[in-house]
Amino acid sequence: MILKPSQREQILPLPVVLISTVSAEGVRNVAPWSNLTPILRPLEEVVLASWIKRDTLENIRQTGEFVVNVPPVGMEDAVMVSARNYPPEVDEFQEAGLLPHQSSKVRAPGVEGCLAWAECTLEEEIAREKFVLVIGKVVHLEADDRFFNSEGEMDFEKARPLGAILGHKGLHFTYPSFSGRHADYREMFLNPPAQQQRRV
Numbered sequence: 001m002i003l004k005p006s007q008r009e010q011i012l013p014l015p016v017v018l019i020s021t022v023s024a025e026g027v028r029n030v031a032p033w034s035n036l037t038p039i040l041r042p043l044e045e046v047v048l049a050s051w052i053k054r055d056t057l058e059n060i061r062q063t064g065e066f067v068v069n070v071p072p073v074g075m076e077d078a079v080m081v082s083a084r085n086y087p088p089e090v091d092e093f094q095e096a097g098l099l100p101h102q103s104s105k106v107r108a109p110g111v112e113g114c115l116a117w118a119e120c121t122l123e124e125e126i127a128r129e130k131f132v133l134v135i136g137k138v139v140h141l142e143a144d145d146r147f148f149n150s151e152g153e154m155d156f157e158k159a160r161p162l163g164a165i166l167g168h169k170g171l172h173f174t175y176p177s178f179s180g181r182h183a184d185y186r187e188m189f190l191n192p193p194a195q196q197q198r199r200v
Ligand SMILES: Cc1cc2nc3c(=O)[nH]c(=O)nc-3n(C[C@H](O)[C@H](O)[C@H](O)COP(=O)(O)O)c2cc1C
Pocket: 016, 029, 030, 031, 032, 033, 034, 035, 036, 049, 050, 051, 053, 054, 055, 056, 057, 079, 080, 082, 083, 084, 085, 086, 164, 171
């Protein structure tokens, strides 16, 4: 079947993260985000796409900071409360019943109960008519030890990080599961060196 351009997000399983920010006045804000990706490796940057009318975007512009929080299964209801279009003066942590997780390098708090927290500073904005791409530099990256091993690898079947498949009238929350195939990064090279750096 041929899909319309407006259905473009429906062909991809998307991550669901929570972006937490504070306004210049100190009001805490949190909102779910799916249009977010790390920018390659080892560049310590992420990019997120934001519609123009977002308190999150306004706060990032005002303070130059934000936190990318990775919520697990179980936080769907709080995620959907934080998706509501509250006015900027409303504390969305309070509305969604979320507790702050102390940040190390930025003023915006993270969200307690999440699996990982990437504290970011605004690096660059790429503005279009209706949306903005925000490039953030990750200045501090932390993960819950209960779900990550000593090499920083997520036990995703235990952690169950939230994802989503979008549909016509709503979305289904998802989480990843192992396909049964592990691949070494060295498989990507025609002539793999004995000790290939883990860099993709
Ligand atoms: C699962 C999910 C993913 C979302 N992803 C995005 C996104 O990538 N970009 C965006 O601009 N809005 C996205 N939204 C919508 C915002 O979360 C929503 O408009 C929210 O109210 C914005 O809050 P704010 O105005 O406090 O920033 C998403 C909503 C949900 C439920």
